[in-house]
Amino acid sequence: MNPSVSSTVVDRWLVAGIPRTMSFGGNLRAAHLWRTLAERTVAVRPTGFGRRGLLPLATAIATTSRLWHRPVHVASTQLIPVIGLPLLRGAVRARALDLHDHPRLQSEAFRLVLPVARSRQLDDLVHRNVDLFERVVVPSASFAELCNVPTEKVLVISNGADTAHIVPAIAPSNPVVAMVSGAASGRGIELLVDAVAAVRAEVPNATLRLALTATGPASLAYLREITRQLSDRSWVSIESVPYASLSQFLGEAAVLAVPHPRNDYMDAALPVKLFDSMAAGRPVVVTPRHETVRIVTSCDAGLVARSDHVDDFAAAITRLLLDQSLRHELGANARRCAVEHYDWSVLAGHLADALLIPQAASTANDPQNASR
Numbered sequence: 280m281n282p283s284v285s286s287t288v289v290d291r292w293l294v295a296g297i298p299r300t301m302s303f304g305g306n307l308r309a310a311h312l313w314r315t316l317a318e319r320t321v322a323v324r325p326t327g328f329g330r331r332g333l334l335p336l337a338t339a340i341a342t343t344s345r346l347w348h349r350p351v352h353v354a355s356t357q358l359i360p361v362i363g364l365p366l367l368r369g370a371v372r373a374r375a376l377d378l379h380d381h382p383r384l385q386s387e388a389f390r391l392v393l394p395v396a397r398s399r400q401l402d403d404l405v406h407r408n409v410d411l412f413e414r415v416v417v418p419s420a421s422f423a424e425l426c427n428v429p430t431e432k433v434l435v436i437s438n439g440a441d442t443a444h445i446v447p448a449i450a451p452s453n454p455v456v457a458m459v460s461g462a463a464s465g466r467g468i469e470l471l472v473d474a475v476a477a478v479r480a481e482v483p484n485a486t487l488r489l490a491l492t493a494t495g496p497a498s499l500a501y502l503r504e505i506t507r508q509l510s511d512r513s514w515v516s517i518e519s520v521p522y523a524s525l526s527q528f529l530g531e532a533a534v535l536a537v538p539h540p541r542n543d544y545m546d547a548a549l550p551v552k553l554f555d556s557m558a559a560g561r562p563v564v565v566t567p568r569h570e571t572v573r574i575v576t577s578c579d580a581g582l583v584a585r586s587d588h589v590d591d592f593a594a595a596i597t598r599l600l601l602d603q604s605l606r607h608e609l610g611a612n613a614r615r616c617a618v619e620h621y622d623w624s625v626l627a628g629h630l631a632d633a634l635l636i637p638q639a640a641s642t643a644n645d646p647q648n649a650s651r
Contacts (some may be wrong), residue, residue, distance in 0.1 A: 291343050292322035292374075295336050296356035296640065299326065302522055303492060304461070304551050305379050308438055309356035311623030312377065312416075316631040333363040334395065336547045340366055347391070354634070358382075358408050358491070367411060375634055376412035381426050381544075388544035389465035391497065416630065419570045422547040437574075438549045439621040440558035447560030447614055448530025450607065454485040454600045457532035459520070459552045462491040462502035467538030469505075470589060472515060477593035479514065482600050490520035490528055529559035533606060534599045539568045541587050546570065555650055558617040562609035564595045578616035581609050 286473040294317040298310050317324055325335035335357075343351050353367055354375040367373040383401040385595055386393055393401070405426065409415055415432045417423040423433040458473050460466045468489065493499040501540045502517075509515045529535060535556035539545040546569040553571055556563045564583035565571045575581045582595040599606050619625075 282628055288344075289450055290320070290349055290352050292316070292320040292337070292352045292354065293325060293339050293343065294322045294354045294625055295325045295339075295359075296328055297324050297326070298328075302445060303459075305357075307441075307522075307551050308377065308379050308418075309318070309621075311352065311439070311441060312436065312627050312630055313354060313356055315624070315627035319631050319635065320352075322354075328357050330360050330362075332357070332360045333360060333366070336363065337366055340371055344370055353623045355412075358404055361404055361407055364379045364407055364411055373412045375409055375414045377416045377418055378405070378409065378423075378426060378428065379416075379418055379438070384425065388540075388542050389463045412633065415573050418549045418579070419547055419567060422549075423554060425543060425547045429450075431515075434630070434633055436633075437621060438551045438554055439623045439626045440551070440554035440617050442558045442614075442622045445526045445529065445555050445558035447610070448527070450542050451531055451533055452604075454482050455488060455532045456485060456534050456600075457488040457490070457529065457597055458536045458538070459490045459525070459529070459555065460492070461494045462498045463494070464501060465540055465542075467536075467540050470540070470566075470587075470592060471536050471538045472509065472512075473589045474536075474553070474593040474596060475514070476512075477589060478597050478600065481597050484518070485596075485600060486514045488532065490526070491517055492519070494639075525555065526559065528559060529556060532559075532561055534596055535559065535561045536592075536596070537563060537565045537571055538592060539566050539571060541566070541568070549574065554621045557613035557621070560614035562599050562606050563613060564599065566592065574621075578612055578620075578626065579609065580613035581618055 294313050296309055297313055297317060298306050323339045325332065325339040327335050331572055340351060350370050350372045352372050352374045355375045383393065383398050387460055414434045416434045416436050417428060418438050420435050458471055460468060472487065475485060478485045491502055493502045506517050518622045537550060537553050539580045553563065553574060564584065565575055565581065566584050566587055572583050575583060582599060584595045585591040627628050
């Protein structure tokens with residue numbers, strides 16, 4: 280137990296939704312970001328997400344309440360279904376919620392059309408959770424603003440990378456561009472394909488590797504369709520890359536790309552793949568989205584395309600493929616910044632401090648601290 284933690288550490292904590300296995304995105308955030316808090320407080324860790332997580336949560340609360348004569352502090356890595364929110368009342372303190380995605384806003388950003396009733400249901404889910412929890416943990420200040428989280432509740436803790444798992448490899452000799460993404464429209468996959476096609480006019484042997492993961496039925500349909508559409512482009516490969524093999528996949532690329540399309544949600548987003556790419560010690564090329572630009576420029580970890588036009592994105596990729604020295608310099612900067620500022624263990628320590636040591640909360644929310 281960390282001796283610097285204040286006496287509040289003797290309170291009983293439940294940290295709900297820490298997954299047992301690693302995958303991508305929000306799962307990785309949940310697995311890593313809350314672990315230090317759970318360890319420092321010897322927290323009970325009820326498993327499961329959504330409705331499947333309600334019974335373990337209810338059981339853990341009931342058991343702990345019988346054995347403990349102080350309030351039970353609950354933190355959640357995910358939104359709690361509305362039907363389960365009454366569990367977090369009475370002697371239970373809803374201390375902290377991780378809001379790393381907004382389900383309606385994200386769906387709209389990925390061009391999914393939701394029925395009006397479903398949109399209202401998702402907005403209500405977010406509103407009730409935010410209203411109930413004392414602190415709302417978000418990946419960026421602009422994301423909190425987009426989701427209308429009250430300023431006094433906001434705790435900014437960036438996404439990050441496991442820099443012990445994602446490690447640099449020997450730079451490849453071939454001009455390989457790569458991207459890791461969920462399979463969906465609205466993630467910039469088509470832009471990247473067109474950009475690399477343009478790159479090949481100057482770098483004829485440039486290839487593109489896409490590690491795409493289906494996240495649901497619509498995502499699976501998209502994956503099948505884009506695989507069919509690109510089947511005649513021999514220089515593009517679409518691959519299934521488990522998390523255990525992610526470091527190898529990233530290390531086999533010369534340049535890594537995060538081509539978010541222009542919309543308010545993507546301007547506020549800080550995807551885990553950005554930090555995994557940086558941890559791999561490769562330069563990152565990004566579209567001019569607010570939060571990704573802030574990270575890439577502050578770390579000097581890659582290039583920002585001048586606009587969202589395919590020619591500008593291609594130009595940034597081409598510049599890196601033709602300049603080995605620049606690739607190495609920016610890749611080294613990316614790795615160093617990921618290790619020093621965006622390793623999950625560093626971020627998890629900031630989160631635990633902010634929730635357990637009162638004066639640490641102001642540091643965690645400081646814009647300069649959040650940017651580096």
